[in-house]
Amino acid sequence: MVDDLPEQLIAQAEFLLREATTNEANVRRSVSAAYYALFHLLIRDAVKNWKHADHHSRLARTFDHKRMKDASTAMLKEGGRAQSTEAANPEQTVRFNLSIVCQNFVELQQARHRADYDVEEAFNPLDAAVHVAQTRLAFGYWAKVKDDPLAQGYLYSLLFKDRS
């Protein structure tokens, strides 16, 4: 697997918005790259839990966008009232940080779909800039929580659905 693909993709998204010519294609590709940056970040950290490294790339191919969306919205639904204040206990803080990641993932998925397929109207560069910046923030929130059991449970749920 290309280990730093998520970092390359978010850097590409930022490059397309800040340094490349501002045109419709670059704006749209920046949003798409931002989504895939977060998509591959989560997958990379999920497959690392599989101890046989030679299976990582095959395992990575089994992730499904809709399943990942459903797992993310389920986490948001369970989240209850998000807490980010100093009064929040450590578990609430982790849940809050993870909720930010989930929220961004679901948002980006919709934005990516719009950027890649909905050509009826121009994609607002302002909206694209917000998506890319929020993706960078989501990377930071994820780094804070990724080793927490709650976050590890989220990674599991991205791939597997518990029997009800």
Add this chain to the structure above:
Amino acid sequence: MTIVPKGWVSSEEISQRIDRLQAQYANNPLVKRIDYRIGVDWSDDPAVFIDVTVARNGMTPMELQRLAEGIRIDLLRLVRSDEIGLHSYLSFVD
């Protein structure tokens, strides 16, 4: 009144939740208005689409990012639409 397909949550409940967000930003000079509509997302799941119209005059990119982050956090704190089976999607327009 927003039309919500049968079986979904009531439009009144959604409206009340969005009202909280609108009230939070009613006096924010960076936000001109917050509108919303109910629809379906890319996977045909019901969703609420929230458009935040910003006043760009004099707003720096950093201010915009802080505003966007603040509104996203307020979605988690105040709106919590996922609790009622609707994800909230934010778009920023000027």
